[in-house]
Amino acid sequence: xxxxxxxxxxxxxxxxxxxxxxxxxxxxxxxxxxxxxxxxxxxxxxxxxxxxxxxxxxxxxxxxxxxxxxxxxxxxxxxxxxxxxxxxxxxxxxxxxxxxxxxxxxxxxxxxxxxxxxxxxxxxxxxxxxxxxxxxxxxxxxxxxxxxxxxxxxxxxxxxxxxxxxxxxxxxxxxxxxxxxxxxxxxxxxxxxxxxxxxxxxxxxxxxxxxxxxxxxxxxxxxxxxxxxxxxxxxxxxxxxxxxxxx
Amino acid sequence: xxxxxxxxxxxxxxxxxxxxxxxxxxxxxxxxxxxxxxxxxxxxxxxxxxxxxxxxxxxxxxxxxxxxxxxxxxxxxxxxxxxxxxxxxxxxxxxxxxxxxxxxxxxxxxxxxxxxxxxxxxxxxxxxxxxxxxxxxxxxxxxxxxxxxxxxx
Numbered sequence: 001x002x003x004x005x006x007x008x009x010x011x012x013x014x015x016x017x018x019x020x021x022x023x024x025x026x027x028x029x030x031x032x033x034x035x036x037x038x039x040x041x042x043x044x045x046x047x048x049x050x051x052x053x054x055x056x057x058x059x060x061x062x063x064x065x066x067x068x069x070x071x072x073x074x075x076x077x078x079x080x081x082x083x084x085x086x087x088x089x090x091x092x093x094x095x096x097x098x099x100x101x102x103x104x105x106x107x108x109x110x111x112x113x114x115x116x117x118x119x120x121x122x123x124x125x126x127x128x129x130x131x132x133x134x135x136x137x138x139x140x141x142x143x144x145x146x147x148x149x150x151x152x153x154x155x156x157x158x159x160x161x162x163x164x165x166x167x168x169x170x171x172x173x174x175x176x177x178x179x180x181x182x183x184x185x186x187x188x189x190x191x192x193x194x195x196x197x198x199x200x201x202x203x204x205x206x207x208x209x210x211x212x213x214x215x216x217x218x219x220x221x222x223x224x225x226x227x228x229x230x231x232x233x234x235x236x237x238x239x240x241x242x243x244x245x246x247x
Numbered sequence: 248x249x250x251x252x253x254x255x256x257x258x259x260x261x262x263x264x265x266x267x268x269x270x271x272x273x274x275x276x277x278x279x280x281x282x283x284x285x286x287x288x289x290x291x292x293x294x295x296x297x298x299x300x301x302x303x304x305x306x307x308x309x310x311x312x313x314x315x316x317x318x319x320x321x322x323x324x325x326x327x328x329x330x331x332x333x334x335x336x337x338x339x340x341x342x343x344x345x346x347x348x349x350x351x352x353x354x355x356x357x358x359x360x361x362x363x364x365x366x367x368x369x370x371x372x373x374x375x376x377x378x379x380x381x382x383x384x385x386x387x388x389x390x391x392x393x394x395x396x397x398x399x400x
Contacts, residue, residue: 031348031350031351034347034351035348035350035351035354038351038354038355039354041355041358042354042355042357042358042361043358044358045358045359045361045362046358046361046362046365049361049362049365049366050365052362053365053366053369053370056366056370057369057370057373060373060374075311075314079307079311082307083304083307086300086303086304086307086333087300089303089337089341090296090299090300090303090341092341093291093296093299093340093341094293094296097291097293097296212343215341215342216342219337219338219341219342222337223333223334223337223338226330226333226334226337227327227330227334229310229330230310230314230326230327230329230330231326234310234311234314234322234326235323237314237315237316237317237322238311238314238315239315240315
């Protein structure tokens with residue numbers, strides 16, 4: 001019998017075990033954790049929902065300007081990022097799976113691949129934003145595109161629209177992709193931290209629930225992009241064989 | 248002899264280190280390890296994750312192909328339907344909602360119900376605003392309000 005110097009009788013569910021003392025068993029704890037996370041995700045849906053609503057309303061009001069703005073997005077970048085995020089959702093699901101099977105190295109490996117995908121997404125987004133900055137399509141900070149392209153401004157005015165409507169498209173574009181990118185950065189910080197924890201064996205012995213919760217968050221960020229992609233990139237259509245690639 | 252309070256933990260919480268490198272099955276690491284007892288909450292297999300990922304890729308290609316054709320107003324419903332299907336399979340399989348309790352499913356749906364309230368109530372206001380002209384037109388003063396067939400875009 002080993003001598004346990006810090007084990008009073010009332011501490012049967014010790015703080016070092018995966019089961020917290022307020023739960024009967026791991027299944028109950030898992031359900032409670034998942035419920036809490038899903039509640040948080042519901043609030044996230046509502047927060048992004050406000051932006052999706054603003055998008056819908058202004059798109060209805062400023063249809064021509066939104067088509068023009070969307071035509072300026074590079075569908076190839078958007079498609080690449082959609083692929084990256086879907087793939088990262090897949091790898092994070094595999095990480096959750098590996099954690100459930102108590103495979104320390106596989107968990108860390110799939111989390112690491114997820115990290116790389118996530119960084120790749122932000123790099124692609126960075127290229128797109130830099131391009132917008134350079135041509136002057138960043139509202140409030142670098143908005144000089146129509147000063148240099150008066151003919152396009154006139155064409156929009158002839159449609160009953162105008163550069164000020166396009167401005168609204170880009171305000172919403174940067175709000176939505178910006179809030180999404182903030183979520184990505186938070187997610188990446190967590191994934192990086194979890195790689196360290198996974199390597200230390202933190203998620204073994206039935207203690208894999210944090211990975212599952214992290215996975216739920218990551219999937220939500222993926223789902224938001226699933227909707228952002230068609231709404232922002234595909235309004236003006238996809239023209240791979242000429243005519244595409246913006247203006 | 249009375250059971251030590253930590254006896255149970257010592258059994259449950261036994262460390263299960265990875266086997267040494269040369270004992271591990273060769274390959275990419277996707278295969279199941281037979282020696283590890285799967286935990287009961289595991290309901291989705293790796294094969295199913297691959298299948299789901301494959302379908303997500305198919306849907307991604309599909310949404311691009313659909314965007315190549317100019318179908319007028321039909322483009323948007325098609326793109327959103329495809330996005331919705333993508334979301335559904337992510338939620339059901341990657342996020343395990345298909346195997347979750349009724350309570351958790353309810354919470355997941357609740358977020359979207361609230362979103363629907365936001366959209367329906369607020370849009371019904373905005374879209375209907377221009378149906379009745381409330382502007383006072385000096386020429387038409389005294390005449391009934393103007394009804395326009397479509398909202399003024």
